Amino acid sequence: MGMALKNSSKSRPIGVIGVGSFGTAIANMLAEKNEVMVYARKQEVVDEINSQHSASGKLLNPKIRATFSPEELCDSCGVLFLMIPSAAFLEVARTFAPFLHPYHLVIHGTKGLAVQLAEGEQWDTVKKLRRNQIMTMSEVIIQETLAVRVGCLAGPNISKELSNGQPAATVIASKYNEVIQEGQRLLRSEKFQVYGNFDIIGVELSGVLKNIIAIAAGALAGLGLGENAKGLLISRGMVEMAHLSKALGGTVSSVMGLAGIGDLVTTCNSPDSRNFTVGYRLAKGETLDQILETMEEVAEGVNTVRIVDAFLKTAGIRAPITENLHRVLFEDLSIEEALQFLMKYPFSVDVDFV
């Protein structure tokens, strides 16, 4: 039986995998009430955390210990927070798989999708994707590891604001009440409210799909358009998110929540967001390649646009904002043309999904 029966989790540290800006912020919040152990891949980052209590310059609570051993982290912790970019998600899941047990509770904070290609298919040439080829991050965890009690963390959570202790809230979504309650117990504080939602797929999708709209919002800002246009985009964006989420297996009501609208409004108003920046620079005349070259961390939205566009081809639904962004990003449509196209698109009904 091993560690599970010997140690009670009351005394066990909470594990955090990934020390990017969001991971660090969450680790610090967790450390207010609990012992925390973080995982970093590089020895020097681990040393930096253990000796100087900082990760690449970001301050960490001195109580936080670091390890570069997945095994040690999994053996020591019963609850794990996976806070890594989606590009690395599959690889990290596979690295941890041998050490993850069915008793682990795993909560991730990654807003992206993974793709499972048929044999002989190449990602660069794929034009169509069916739902069963697209995986949300919780689906990746369940497929790659023995963990089943999986949850996700989503909502308007700008790391900088969290680190400054400004009030905010998040959603913990899981099919398991146990996971929601544990997440709430660990994270809830006077400044941080934690809502629960059983529709994990819908909440994950909300966080993912809003990145598409965030790129569009950046583009509008880059074109120098005003608040009316932004209001229009957010509202139409929400409608598009609702339809897409439904087609991918989420519920509309999750889109209406903190992880959907809540996050959408925040992201569309934060010029610091990477997705917003992509749109902004596109509108200023740069190409996607030029933009990606100079960005340190990935803008998840770019990948999401591709995946969702390929999904649309098999789902038989239309999503004008996504389709036009795809043409701007990967074909030769200019931002102005896309905007014109959208203004002429026959949206006949204001709200058609409730």
Next chain:
Amino acid sequence: MEENYIKHQYAPILPKKDEWPVVKLARERKEFVKKVAGLSEERILDLIGKNPEILKEELETTLYREKLRIKQNPWDVDPDDEGPFWGEVKNSLLQIHSEVSLSNAKKLEAYKAVLSKITSRYSEEIASNFKATHYKFTRRVVTYGFSRLLNAARVKGFGSLFSNQFSLQDKIQITGQTDQIRELATKGTIVMVPTHFSNLDSVLIGWIISVLGMPPFIYGAGLNLFNISIFAYFMNALGAYKVDRRKKNLMYLETLKTYSKEAIQFGCHSLFFPGGTRSRSGIIESRLKLGLLSTAIEAQRANFQQGISDVSGKIFIVPVTINYHFVLEAPSLIQDYLSQTGQERYYKENDEFSNSYKISKFLFKFFTKGSDISVSIGHAMDVMGNYVDEEGNSRDKWGREVNTEEYFISNGKVTVDAQREEEYTQMLGKRIVEEFHKINRVFSSHLVAFVAFELIQAKNDKMDLFDLIRLPQEDLVVAYEEFKTACQRVLDQIFELKAQGKIDAAPHLYRSMDEIITHGLENVGMYHAKRPLIKNKDGNLETEDMSLLYFYHNRLHGYGIEKLF
């Protein structure tokens, strides 16, 4: 014969019948029934939070529904004292109600007493009446009788009645993981979950279990089957407990679940048809009734709670598919299906499989003419849907050992979490459906029905199912050559799926296409008055009953093969 199916002689795994869990359970029947009644009572009280008002409401609802059932839908098997019993319940409730001065605690006590009576009655009613002597007798009768019939029909000449050239195993082929299930049955507790297309399934599975040398399984058989005396005898002999689908009240359902859970924990191998009732549409069950399935998960967790963490406390889920060319009840099943989908209406449980004469007639036809049946035993899984090896250890996709207990652990110990187990039940249900599709064995008859229906549908692509069924006979003709080409395309796809382990195919599908088609046409729904598919005098294909064609076609639903049309 290319059907390289080998008849095995399986030695009994537990030769002494005193060791059979089901015999032990029968010996302790009285105490067991009492225990189930008590535990059910506790469960119900937990569910309603020990609130006397809610308990009162539940009791009144149950009383009302039971009175309605007795009046509107009485069956032969119903005991005579039902009226008086529920009359007494009514009086007790009225009396408690009239005593206004009772404290809440006193009220709860009084209602509990009524509840206790009801769960005791239900528990007694559900419990099986297994008798080992009846079992042995039945088994001999079935095997002897059937093989006499079989040989009379197939072996020519004088003395055929006493020939042993053919046994039931020629008629009913058992394929798949037979050794594994035998092995695991000696180590832990088996829960067998077969697909359900015909009332014959219950008897058939009982026979299969005995051929495999395993002690009898207990299973929930629909009470309607006990209406028919010949079935009632079989059922009791095979260890069936009774499931009354008319009773949908909380108290009955909880007692039923408790009975199932306790019997599994007792070590009785169990069997339930997870689809609930027979598949009306002929489609392999895709949405399972999770009520009884959840009891397997509960029993597994309870064993872990009691510290039985070794293989003796382990529960193995074994999916089974039963593959027929012909389902006796198909015409009425598909009518039910069509009227249910076409228009919502009250559905009353009753059966065309209604008297011993019809059944005997069918059995006689079945054994004297063609139409083989095959039963595929699937790979055993733990209650979380992980495959298990010969030792009973769970393995993940990569072959690593999995400790099933860990799924039930929170904060270092096994905990009870009803919501979690509900999710686990759903997951297990999905896994079972997946396995059904993998071990489903395609017959020639399924192939021809599928192709003919799809071709007719493709020609009338503006029509829905109900329009298709109303098409005049002359529009229901398919040219032979076109049909043959389409059959080949579908068969290729089936073999491709088979190579990926997603479906299974009967050996007769390796013959030439003309032979397969002939075989399929001979067998598809062969005893129906109106045949689903025949060759007409021009050599083309036509159907005499479109809805039956649809029924047999549905066996290949759920594989995405429709896309070929």
